[in-house]
Amino acid sequence: MQPRPSVSSRSLSSWPESSALNSREGCAFPMKDKVAPWKVLDSRYNYRDRWLALRSDTVELPNGRVLTPFHVIEQPDWVTAVAITREGKIVLVEEYRHGARQAVIELPSGIQEGSADPVDQMKRELREETGFASEEWYPLGAFFANAPRLSNRVHCFLALDARKVAEPALEDGEVIVTHEVPLPQFLEELRAGRRTFHGFQGGALWLLDAYARKTRDERLAAVLA
Template sequence: MRSSYAVADQWLRLRKDVLQAPDGQALPPCPVIEHPDWVDVIALTADLNIVLVDQYRHSVTSVRTEFPAGTVDDGEEPLAAIQRELLEETGYASDDWHLLGSAPVYPALQTNRIYSFLALNARPVGGQALDEGEVIDAYELPLAEFIEKVVAGAIELPALQLAGLWWLSARLTGRGVPGISIPFP
């Protein structure tokens, strides 16, 4: 295998691997996107409001509603990363954290995983501490209203965050997969 990099910065490394089949035949180049692992959180207040962020996303040229999220820094554990991201993006914190699930993001092309968490009894503890270039509006929405808006299409979450919402639903109701009950730890 031979590899070369077209892009290599702190956020993205785009690699092209040239592979060889076991019989020696050269295979078409395989692109690989190296990302740090990602984290996101469904943060619920004691009143069952969900903490959301609205953020401009240039790739789709629109402001998007999302769960607080970010990347795992080198040497950082996913839980520490999402606790940091929740505080930085929203000014909220929680002492009651649960891992909802983790999975490869896009194993056909990407190297990273996403870790989705649930934070209960989230509460404001300070102001935002945004990174340079970030413009994020953080706010609460009643969870029932949020779910209604997602179902109606008024809020369109990123696909990976929909998976986190499904994981939460499956754990809380045991109805995520017919015939399987998953106890919430």
């Protein structure tokens, strides 16, 4: 097994998690042509609450064309985690999602609150939603949730040797069922198309694959199988 350095919340917060994914610097392939940003001529809010704000912009493209309205949804950043138990099972949550009109099984996740450190936010979400905790947290990276229309990013983490330490502490209105599924079984179901998964969380699994290939941690062997 490769040595695993301990990672503190401070080192996690300073991890350059977005540099390779969200900017031109550090890319493994050349990017010679620069893309100019759109010029915002006017901007107004049509709706705003604690969850989101709907903004309508009038923008001018580099070729002079004007688009109006161009709608953008502003939302807080999201956090999500791949939590794996000492027994090699992935911790999943099942919750009704009204947009899909069905119950969906997904990774534990949550909304970034204020200026909280993303990893601290995710630790709270994992414990509140599932009752699980971990002493081994690793940053996987970050990406835009949906760059054309959404303003926020998704911060992804890996929690190893997760264990149940308490009962879930759900908010009013939350009905969540926790599942522990052997990691090889879960990945095989995904690859075979037998499991429909939350779209943005697929990016977290892609980052997990990259992390597993880099570290060769034996506990993630199923990812590379």
